[in-house]
Amino acid sequence: xxxxxxxxxxxxxxxxxxxxxxxxxxxxxxxxxxxxxxxxxxxxxxxxxxxxxxxxxxxxxxxxxxxxxxxxxxxxxxxxxxxxxxxxxxxxxxxxxxxxxxxxxxxxxxxxxxxxxxxxxxxxxxxxxxxxxxxxxxxxxxxxxxxxxxxxxxxxxxxxxxxxxxxxxxxxxxxxxxxxxxxxxxxxxxxxxxxxxxxxxxxxxxxxxxxxxxxxxxxxxxxxxxxxxxxxxxxxxxxxxxxxxxxxxxxxxxxxxxxxxxxxxxxx
Amino acid sequence: xxxxxxxxxxxxxxxxxxxxxxxxxxxxxxxxxxxxxxxxxxxxxxxxxxxxxxxxxxxxxxxxxxxxxxxxxxxxxxxxxxxxxxxxxxxxxxxxxxxxxxxxxxxxxxxxxxxxxxxxxxxxxxxxxxxxxxxxxxxxxxxxxxxxxxxxxxxxxxxxxxxxxxxxxxxxxxxxxxxxxxxxxxxxxxxxxxxxxxxxxxxxxxxxxxxxxxxxxxxxxxxxxxxxxxxxxxxxxxxxxxxxxxxxxxxxxxxxxxxxxxxxxxxxxxxxxxxxxxxxxxxxxxxxxxxxxxxxxxxxxxxx
Numbered sequence: 001x002x003x004x005x006x007x008x009x010x011x012x013x014x015x016x017x018x019x020x021x022x023x024x025x026x027x028x029x030x031x032x033x034x035x036x037x038x039x040x041x042x043x044x045x046x047x048x049x050x051x052x053x054x055x056x057x058x059x060x061x062x063x064x065x066x067x068x069x070x071x072x073x074x075x076x077x078x079x080x081x082x083x084x085x086x087x088x089x090x091x092x093x094x095x096x097x098x099x100x101x102x103x104x105x106x107x108x109x110x111x112x113x114x115x116x117x118x119x120x121x122x123x124x125x126x127x128x129x130x131x132x133x134x135x136x137x138x139x140x141x142x143x144x145x146x147x148x149x150x151x152x153x154x155x156x157x158x159x160x161x162x163x164x165x166x167x168x169x170x171x172x173x174x175x176x177x178x179x180x181x182x183x184x185x186x187x188x189x190x191x192x193x194x195x196x197x198x199x200x201x202x203x204x205x206x207x208x209x210x211x212x213x214x215x216x217x218x219x220x221x222x223x224x225x226x227x228x229x230x231x232x233x234x235x236x237x238x239x240x241x242x243x244x245x246x247x248x249x250x251x252x253x254x255x256x257x258x259x260x261x262x263x264x265x266x267x268x
Numbered sequence: 269x270x271x272x273x274x275x276x277x278x279x280x281x282x283x284x285x286x287x288x289x290x291x292x293x294x295x296x297x298x299x300x301x302x303x304x305x306x307x308x309x310x311x312x313x314x315x316x317x318x319x320x321x322x323x324x325x326x327x328x329x330x331x332x333x334x335x336x337x338x339x340x341x342x343x344x345x346x347x348x349x350x351x352x353x354x355x356x357x358x359x360x361x362x363x364x365x366x367x368x369x370x371x372x373x374x375x376x377x378x379x380x381x382x383x384x385x386x387x388x389x390x391x392x393x394x395x396x397x398x399x400x401x402x403x404x405x406x407x408x409x410x411x412x413x414x415x416x417x418x419x420x421x422x423x424x425x426x427x428x429x430x431x432x433x434x435x436x437x438x439x440x441x442x443x444x445x446x447x448x449x450x451x452x453x454x455x456x457x458x459x460x461x462x463x464x465x466x467x468x469x470x471x472x473x474x475x476x477x478x479x480x481x482x483x484x485x486x487x488x489x490x491x492x493x494x495x496x497x498x499x500x501x502x503x504x505x506x507x508x509x510x511x512x513x514x515x516x517x518x519x520x521x522x523x524x525x526x527x528x529x530x531x532x533x534x535x536x537x538x539x540x541x542x543x544x545x546x547x548x549x550x551x552x553x554x555x556x557x558x559x560x561x562x563x564x565x566x567x568x569x570x571x572x
Contacts, residue, residue: 053460084462098453100566101446109450110461115443179461 004066006031006215007052007183012061014047014239021047022058023239029183029232031067034209034216036226036247039236040259045219046093048236049185052217053090054079067182084113089181091172093188093219099161103152103171106160107143108136110178115139146174150204166197170204177208183215184208190222198222202229227251235259270408274415275537276530281421281490283529284428288483289506290513290521291435292352292476298452298516299472302368305375306355308503309382310477314348314484315494316386319397322488333400337423337489344481351382352477356470379499386496394495397488424486431482432522435475439518448472452516505532505545508552514565523563527551 005028014022022044029035037045050056052063052074063074065086072086082088098106108115118135147153150170155163160171169189176184186205190198206229209216220226226233226247233250235243237259243250250256289311296304321340330336359378363371404418439445447468450458459465487502488494505528513524528548535547555563 055456078459079456080459080462080464083460084464090460096454096457098450098457100453101449105446109446109458109463112443112447112450113462116447118443175461 004064004071005029006065006067007217008062008064008066009048009052010062010064012048012051012063013059014044014051014056015059020239022051022236024061025236025239025241027234027241027244029215029217031182031215032209032213033231034205034218034229036218036220036230036233037236038220038223038226038233039242042238043236044239045236046187047239049090049187049217049219051075052082052183052185053088054082065183083179083181087180087182088185089176089179089183090185091169091176091187091189093191095165095168095172097160097168097172097175099159101160102157103147103160103163104140104143104156106171106175107146107178108139110175111139111142111180142178143174146177149177149207150174151200166193169193169197169201173204173208177212181214183217185217185219187219188221189218190220190225198225201225205229270410270413270415271537273408275533277415277417277421279530279533280526281424281529282533283526284424285483285486285490285502285525286506286509286528287522287525288428288431288479288486289502290509290525291432291518292480293507293510294513294515294518294521295448295472295476297510299448299469300360300364300455302360302371303375303507304355304360304473304476305372305503305507306359306378306382307352307476307480308499308501308506309379309386310348310352310355310499311480311484311487311502311506312494312496312499313351313382313386314344314477314481315488315498316390316395316484316496317344317347317481318485318488319395319494322397322400336400337485341427341482341485344485345478348481348484349474349477352473352480353470356473361466361469379503383496383499390496392496394493396493399492400489420489424490427482427486431479435479436518438475444468444471505548508548512552512555512562514562517562517564517566520562520564527563 007029010026012022012025013020025048037048039045047056051058054074054077058075061075065072065074065088067087074082074086074088077086098109101109115135118132144153147156150173152167152171152174155167160168163171173186173189190201193201202225205216208214218230230247233245233247234241235250235256242255242259243253289307292307292310293304296302318340321343322336325336325339355378359374360371363374401420401423404416406414407417408415439448447458447463450463451465451468455465487498506525509524509528510521512527513520513522531548531551532544535544
């Protein structure tokens, strides 16, 4: 067990002009845990993800990722290194697949770095050397494995853009997993899913946590998902952290109830 | 019929040159959405590096055509891309997040800079090269009109087809090509799955320059002369070819190049040489009126 938690966010602040999108937020996320980040619209959840994955350079604060004996300060890394070295993967609220590529290719692109290394930066790949073919076979195998986990095996050769909405969400998660992340950031994965798909998603996320032992950060509005699968919940409101703890404790926290239901106390 | 066949052969030869350059335009546009107007100059530099290599080889007494061409090909393919790489690194990368107009004007500036650089270093006079490849096959004859397929033309077509096949393979089959296609669709998302976007873009410029350098060599062998100005006309034509085929589409660039070559050849043959450029651009305009995305381009669906 590492002494440091997988992810520690310390006093993170992101200011856009006069707006404090994320205001002095600190929390930690552990390997093997699903940490949910909840809060009303505009609470700064997605901004937090954008800081973690290098889209925004935070105004101040620290984001430290620790795994495999290495430590990564995310706020100092370029976007692609956060994915390639620190091994953070994410999905989007509005799905961002490579729509013109096939389902399978979306998953192989996600293994780009391993393949580039194996192909001797393309030369070996071009002349079809054995090393590269092996690496490519492994990449396809891993892709098939994740297709099976999300139940899209039959659709492997279709264009990703042509999949039904729910399947696109699953494919995005599969693609994130193909990068072999240590921290998976999911931005509202249950949005727009029906009840059956949502239950499938719960099962998938639990499987990822239990079998692959990685840390999951989950932004979600669907409380049935959040309450049933998360190990820990961080609640944001107007960019500030107003509560943190186990699901049961957070559910009863007066500050959380106030943020969700308004100032009037005595809600059910 | 004989005359037609001869012009067909000529048109295909010309089209091969345009197509090779057009690929560079279309790839760069596909990946970062800018028109690299200095690409024609990269082609011109490719031709200059080739002629310098041939002349140096001549000094050492190496004139056996296959060897000389092979060496020139390798030298120009190795050196020209440095210019493509430097262009991206020095002129375009710092402006990648600026308004498009800034990048466009920089590209035009780089084009003028490279022309003047070559003019200054190599002089403004036209540089001739003794024919390297001679001979040919007579494929048709009527009275005293002989249709010939020159060895040179065979070489050009074989070289172009080989290069394009290899190139297509690279885009379709290798990790680099896959990363390029991913970047083309969504640069930020590509970075998020671990693709080094800067390097991929730099390599795109390098690949475009490799193809343009071969086009430069072919131009030199075919026409036997180069000057600092050839990049302008060829660049505009190749750009036209890329737009005609559908900018952003690789098969489109190949098809567009071939079409522009054929149009020019046939127009010169049956109407007037003076107006061959007008013909090529007229076809472009007509196609764009009816198919704004070009022949093989995909309609750009507004992202939601």
